[in-house]
Every structure is written in structure tokens, then in C-alpha cells.
Amino acid sequence: MNKYKLAMSAIAVTLGLNSALVYADDTVIGGSLRANYSYKDYSESSKDKGGDLDFNLLAIKVSHSWDDFGVAAEYRFYDGYDHLKYGYAFWNYDDELTFNIGAISKPFGNKNYASHNWWYSLNYYLGFEDDYGLGVGMAYEKGASTTELAFIKNAVYGGNDHRDFAGTVAKGTVGDTTYNNEQTNMLAGRQSYTLSSGELTTIVGASVEYGQLYNDEFGENGDLLNYAVHLDMNYAGWGLQAQYLAYDFDQYEDGQIDPNKIGMGMLGGFYEVASKGNIYTANLSKTIATSWGSYTLYNDFSMVQPDVDEFDDSVLNTTGVSISYGQFFVYVDLYSAKNVLWLGGNNLGLTQANDDWNYRFNINMQYYF
Template sequence: MTKLSKLTLALVLGGVTSTSYASDDLDTLQSQLKQLKQQMQLLENKLADEKTKQQQINKQHEQQVANISKKSDQKVVEVAAAEPEKKDEGIKVGGAIRFNYSTNTYDEDTQDRGGDFDFDIFRINVSGEINDISLNGEIRFYDYMTVVKYAYLGYEFADGWEGQAGIAPVPFGNGPYNSHSYFFSTNYYVGLEDDFDLGVVVKRKLKDNWKLDLGFFKNDELGGIDGGSSDINHRYSYDIIGSRSAEEGTYDAPGSRIGEYNTFAGRATYQIEHSKNITTDVGVSLLSGGLHDGNDRAGNYGAWAFHVDSTINNWNIQFQHGEYDYDLDDSSDRFVVGAYAYYDTVSSEATMTNFNVAYNYSLDWGPVTDIQFYNDYGIIYDKSDDSADTWMNVTGMSVAAGGFFSYFDFIQARNQPFIGGTIIGDGDTERRFNINIGYYF
């Protein structure tokens, strides 16, 4: 064989061997690719299963959240539906306990002790509404007497009109008070402020700037001349309980009993809106009734007043002027009033004038949230018995701090009950410093 033939044969055999080797490598590679593809398919299937499981978990979670939200919505709806009913229905019970410190110029023993700190009152209040009938009541416990201040039922029989029956407020003068201090005004001590009697009141709530109160009172809160109470001066409101003869002392029990009956009272008020924070209530009050001695009519009585109550931002200004007249058949020019287990004597006819100013100040000082500074002045003059004028000036402030409400008053007065005098007196000008501390619940 020649060299060329040998070389050719070698090249052919080498090519065949290389081809064989390449074919083997290709088979191996294809086998590996197939295995890899199978593994990838398994991984994809696994991922798909995991995705499906996660979707199921998410769906279950979303359903749970939806269920919880649905229950919450239902709860809110139920509370919203029930809240007005709970708000309107039911009777609330509250009250107060108060203590009083005072020192004055008309009691030397008190001055020697540096003043006295006494228990004032424990009271219980009830208010609320059941089946559209409202209830309001207050009972007071003093250390010397227990009295019902008011107790009446109310019903709104027409839109904006309410009727009240029981021991109800007598509509007269600036309301609810013609004063700012703990001592009220001079009118209170002749029965013409914060008075309550047995009867019926029809009230027109403020609408179109007008407010109207009309009342008919059969007799005073203790049942009048034939009332069942043996302690006729154990009461909160001042009322006539007798005629005062010249032979009787100023603070004696009346020798001749008299009681009021069939009293009509009315108050009409118009509110002027000057601007958003400035309003003025201008009103007129009238009162007329009879007097009875238990057997026959013993006279009649009446009163009138013109009053203004103006709010100017934080300021409050009150003015009231009027007269009262008790025309007794026995021609007496004095009559007896009773309240606080106490008798006093009042001129049967007189003129009354009051002027009060107050400023309200809100603050954030510990528990203190509101302070009201005030000066209340009142005078009773032109009396039928020619006795000296009665006047009282109270300079002070009230402080609200959480459940506590307190009055700090400096009083100067002449011939004023509870300030060392009496309505028919002719005494000196007296002074009293008074602190009344109350917790209200």
C-alpha cells in the first residue's frame, strides 16, 4: 500500500471515530435536556399548586374580612338605630351636695370666729322622657327641712308647643333667672323670681323669634290655704301665707292665714338678632290671682314687669323694672311670706328695678374651664307702708371645675333678708362675704 493510500485510510477512520463520538455526545445532551425539561415542568406544577393554594388562602382571608366588616356594619347600624331611642327614653338621676362659708358685719359672734363653714344642701334631681312624657323633679334636704322645689310632667302636644303640669315654674321676668349670683335678686324674696306653684303651663318654644309662656296655678306648692303641710314656711319659693297686723312682730308666724289661688301668669319675649354673637330678648310679664283665708275671698294680687336680657359676645346684661300689688280685704299694708323655715314681712305694694352685668371667661387651667364675673344690683322702693328702700348689690364670680361649681360673693345690702335685714326694715347697710362650694353629679 502506498503512503498516500495509508494517509487516506487514516483520515477516513478518524472521521468515522469522531462522528461516533459526536453522536454519543448528542444523545447524552438530549437526555440531559429532557431531564431538565421534566424538572422544570415539575417545578412549574409545584409553583402552580402553591399559587392556587395562596389564592385560596387569600380568598378565604378576604371572605373573613368581608364577614367581619359586615358584622361591624350591622353593629353600627344597630347602634345608630337604637341610640336615639336610648337617648330619648329613660329617667336620669343627678343631684348636688353643697357647703357654705360666710362672714358678715351684722353678727359679732360670727366675726369673732372668723366666719362659719356650714352644710348647705343635699339635693336629688330627676329628668327624662318615657313614651313622649317628660319628667322633671327636685327634692332638697337641708339640715332643718326637706322640700320639693319642683315636680312636673311635660308633653309636646303640637309642634313647638309644650304643656307642663305639677309643681311647675311660674313664668315671670327674665328667665330662668333675673340674676347671676348665689343670692338671686331682690325679686326672689317677694316671690317673683324662681317661683314654683301647683298648676299648668303652656310654653311656646322660640320660633320666629317669639317665645310665649302661659300658666294657670290653682294654688302654691303646698296646696294653698287648705294644704296638708303643718309647716307652712317649709318651702323653697317665697309665697304669701298670711296678713300682718300691726301688733305682730316682723318674724312672727301670721295670726291671720291667707293663701294665693287661681293665679294667671304670662310672659312674652321677642329675640332681636343683632349679629351672630349678639342677641337681645325683650319681654313683658303679667301676673294676677286671688287671695283666700279658707272661708272667703280675702283679696287679690298682681304684678307686671318689663325685662331685657342681652348677650354681647361674652357679656350678659339684664334689666328689669316692674311693680307688685297685694290688695288685702283687711286693708293691711303688709303681708307675711314664708320660705326656708322662716317668716318675713313684706310691704303690700312696691316698685322693683334690677340691673345686672356679667362676663363669661373660658380657660384651660387644670380642672377649671369657666369663670363668670358679675355684678347684680336690685332695689325695692316706693313701698305702700312707707318703709325704707330695700337694696342689694352683689359683686362676685362663679367657677366651674369639672363636677364642682362654686360662687364667691361680696354682698352689700340694706333691709335685705339674709343680709341682716328685712324688706320692711330701716337698718344700716350691711356686708357679707360668702363662698358656696357645690359638687354636682
Template sequence: MFRFFLLSIVCLITIPGFAQFPESKPEDEPFLDIGVALRFNYNLSTWKEDQLERGGDFGFDIFRINVLAAYKGIKLNAEYRHYAEGFGGGMLKQGWFQYDFSEASQIQVGLNQVPFGIQQYNSNNWFFNMTYYVGFEDDHDMGIKYIRDTGRWKWQAAYYKSAEDLVFSAAEGSPDRYSYDILGRNKENNQLDFKVVRRLGDSLAHELGISTQGGLLYNLDTEENGTRYAGAIHYEYKTGHSLWNIKLQAMFYRINPEYAPGNNLNFVEMGAYGANYNVANKGEIYTAGIAYHIPLETRLLQGITLYNNYGYYNKRVSGFENSHMNVLGALWTAGPMYIYTDAAFGYNQPWLGPEWENAFTAGTPGDTDWHMRFNINLGYYF
């Protein structure tokens, strides 16, 4: 009879609830680690007059289950999330099979994180950074990825057949997913990624990296493939012994769909959390983040992390107004609870302003204002 080993979830300070496999364990002994999380959210948005009259809204955010398993050298990593129906309902955030060739190299097959840019997150806050909202931060696709990490060098190479396809046919993809993908009348397919990181310094705290990405884009109307590609350079300062975290990244992307004659060629649809919006075909995104952790030894609080994350989206399409995003806030650590308090400011950002469909294309030229959403996310992780 299988013997199962239930271990507590190891929570990382940046984003809690991220489980890890044990460093050493006999391969013929089964391993199972199950974690759960429950989160509630309060928000107050300056552009919603009815919400201001109510004093904000407080409700359900997410119930989450994480599973790690291993037997005979084959590992499993999966995370299933259930959001409110208005944000997509139930969805698989990630899920892959893994085999370790050695302590330095592994292969992952399934819905895994695309190796592009600063990972695991190009942000410290609950809202992520600008890169997330156009599909270049914490993106997960269906494919195979090889990782080799020798300490000083880490490189990853991946092939993705598709994004999180929920319908195996020539039909529009559903936006009921965790990470942003190109949807509507186009489907992502046959994508290649390569990323290399060089760690510098005696403590390997400085990470300098380059990422590249290229793939096809199948159009449902013309039944032809367009192309898409992107590149990034990035730097992160991080170490388990430091109170500081610094993230800097510059990236570009180009999307060339094969639209039917007469269609607008300047944007594509992207979607996640149950809804689509339009995104410019060309652009650059520049992001910068800084965080400082204050360790505490009180009965209630074990630490406070202060942070600021900024993103600038330069759209390379004539007539499209650029976008900005800045999140200033703090993460409060209290035992199994992680509490994010964020003041998120947006300028032509669909989640942070009244314009949804075209905030990442033309925006509202001549009539755009900065908007703010104050947000408190309460999460219990076990």
C-alpha cells in the first residue's frame, strides 16, 4: 500500500503558497503534498461612482488547490483555481509532468510557465506589472520545457504547441483562463522560447538575462498562419539574505496576423479571467520594481514588504495612446495569512480605468486621466 507523506506548503515571501519538492527522497517511496488557499478581496475604484457611494466592495476572490506528487522519478505539479463566475470560474493555472535528469537539469511536459523575462514574477504586488496584461508575465502554455541550472548559469528552452486550448477545434478560444493569450479570430501555435540567465557576485544575487520568443498565429477566417516574436533583456537583484529586491526589464514584441481583407490589422484580441480586450500589434514595455522587506518578531506580524512597481507601454501604432501603470503597496505576513494592500494607478490600463476594450489600443486620446484602485487582498495559505 502506498505511503503518502503530507508536508506543509513552503510559502515564498514574494507570492505565498508556492510548494516545493523535497531536496532528497528515495524514488520508490511515493510523495504527495497538497496545499489550499482561500482569498477575499476589497477594492475601491475612483472611476466607479456607484462604488464610491457604497464605500467599496468586499467579496470572494479565489479558492485554490495545489498538488505536488512524485513516484519512481516522475513528478507532478498542478494548481487548480476557482474564481468568482464573473472572473472565469474554475481553471487550471498550471499542471505538468516532470523528470529530473540530474540535480541541475529537468524536463517539464504540460501546462508550464513560459520562460520569458523575470520569473517567477516581474512584480511584487497583487496586480502584477504591465507585462502580465499583454501575455509576457507568468504566462503558461501547453508544451515541453527543458531547464538547466548550474548555479552561475541557468538556461531554458521550450516548445509550445498551443496556449491553454479548451476546445480542440477551429473555434475561438475561451477567455476563462489564468494567463493572457491571443484569442478571438486568432490562435497561438508552434511557439519557441529560449532564455538564459547569468548570476553574478559572490552570493549570486545579481541575475542578468536575455529572453527570446517566436511563434505562429493561425487565423480562423483565412486559415493561414501569421507570425509573432518578442525579445527582452532583464536584471534582478535577489537573495535570501537580502532585504532588497530590484527588478528591471525592457522588452519588445511584434504580432503579424493574417487577417481577412478589410479587417483592422493594428490589434489582436487577448483574453483571461472571462473577458477579452484589444491589444496593439506592436510595442515595447519597460518595467521597474523595487521592494524592501522589514522582518518583525511580533505575535501577529512576521514581516512587512514595501514595494513600488512601474510599467510603461509604448505602442508602435500611429494614433494609439501609450499606457502607464504604477502600484505602490505593502505585503503583510501574519502566520499563514498574506495581506496585500495596494494603491494601483493606471493610465489607459483596462483593469485600472473606465475604458476596457480599447485601453491597450487607441485608449481615449485627449481625454485620458489617471485612475486609482485601492485594493486589499486577504489570503490564507495552508
């Protein structure tokens, strides 16, 4: 990203920031422009056309700091809708303690994502990877220990608007079933330790979150309780990520739903998932530096295992490479999916329509400015 001393008040208004911030010397304005090519073996139109090349998104980032305070935001424009990914103010109390408020990152799961690829892992679609909400948080880092806590009042766009960046329990209708849940008043915490020995760096940790699922149709409450243990190791360019996650969305049974299913919204979509289950994640990667940049080879695996016998597992395996060259970044991925939302399926962890594997070849091209 480059520093600009420009009068860009239109961008500042779009981001909900004071336009005066863009005039300061230490304001950073940047973003990215992205396009996407995909070939889907489960889509006849995709096969007939030899795949599809589409505009993916335009992202605008703004950050500004003064003394120990600052703000940061990212707004994204897609084809047909737009949304705020994050936007918060922060206070660096000292070298060890930081506070933030606004649309903040939820401290849960692997600290450095739970995947390497463009599609993320299945954790993302249930709200457990790169997730944001409106609230307040703190991070305390002392030696090898990092403690992160947050109170998330609600999703960035509430319960009716499904534009949130990651999966969020929300209101909506799938088929003949209407869900009236709203995720609110959530406490989340993550404790991690970073251990180093020569070229080996290991991050081990655990996370937990507890919150309220409010049914505004009946004025009743359910709750959610999720926890995870996670590992992230790096040695001489090799990386290993692993995570076990148990989740339970215990919604109020209003007589109109199957309590073993729950509705979630994200990125303009609304879908059903198993309301209780486990998620397993295992990723292997190798980063290689070159004279022109770097590239990372990886295989990412994740599986949703529902806690209902008649439901079926959802499995996603991604083999790919990401390439970094100057201001350009490219993902080249092959997704192999079974019973996976938007990869030949329409849910996660529910009954599978057939026993087929679905495949998608994908290239996501990004330019950063």
C-alpha cells in the first residue's frame, strides 16, 4: 500500500470515517482489485463454456494512526452488493496491551487463518475463520503468551442482512423453513503460546465462545457454545496447521424448525448447516522464495462431522499454489468437495443428495495498490 496526501472524502464517507483523516501524513490508503476464473464439473453451463471469468471484487482499505491511537477499515465492492469487512478504532495502551472497538476480528481458532487457499476452509462458512462482529476486544501479549478477549454484541449487519463476511447465525428462509435466530451478546477468547527454537516456530492454543441466539418471533433465547484447540508450525518454509473444533448452536425450538438444522447467512447468501458437530482441519504447505518473489504449495483439508446419525459429513480438500510477485498475488486451486455448500451442494453437514465428489478448478488474480 502507498501513502497518499489526497482529498478523497468520497472514500472516507463510504467507509464511515471522518474525511479529514485522508489529509494526514500518516494515513494509508490502498486496496486490491481481483478477478476470478473457475471451471466447475458440476455445472453444465460452466463445462459448455470452458469455465467462467468474472470480476471478483474491489477492496478499499484506509488506516490512520496518531500517538497510541488509530483506526482501520476495509470496504468491499462485489458484483451486485457491497459490504464492510472490518472497521474499528484501536488504542495501544502499551507495548503489551491493545484495545479495539467497532467491527472487529473475533478471537477464535487458528491465529493465522485455518487455510492457505482462496476458498478458505469449511470453518469459514460456519463463522470460525476470518470472522468479524460489532463489539470491543483486547489483546495482551507477554513473552510467548498471547491472550485475546472480545465481547461481540452482534453481527456487522445484524440478523436480517446476510452480507457478513463469514458465516453468521441469522434470520431467513430455506425452502419451507423460516429461521428467526439472531446471534448476539457473545463472549470469545483465545489463548495461544508462540514457541521458537532455531528455524522452528510453533503456535499452540485454545479458543472458546459463548453467546445468545435470540428468536425475535417468539421473544425466546437459545445459546451457542463452541470451542477449539489449534496448532500452527513452521520450519524452513514448511508449514503444518491442525485444528479440532466442536460447535453447538442450541436454538429455541419454536415448533417450525428441525432443531438439528440452523440457518446461516454470509456474502449475500443464506443456507442450512447441521446445528451441532465437529470440524477437523489439517493443512500442509511449503513456501519457496525466489529472486522475483515467492510461491507456496499447499494441501488444505477440512471436514464437518454432524452430531446426527442420519446426516452426512461435508468434506473439502484443496490442492493449490499461491504466487506472490510484486503487487500481484495469484491463487491456483483445485477443490475436491463432497456435500459442500456452493461446490455442488447447498448445505453443510446435512443429508447428502448423492455420493458424488464435485470438482472446481479456480484461479483468483489479485492486484494490490
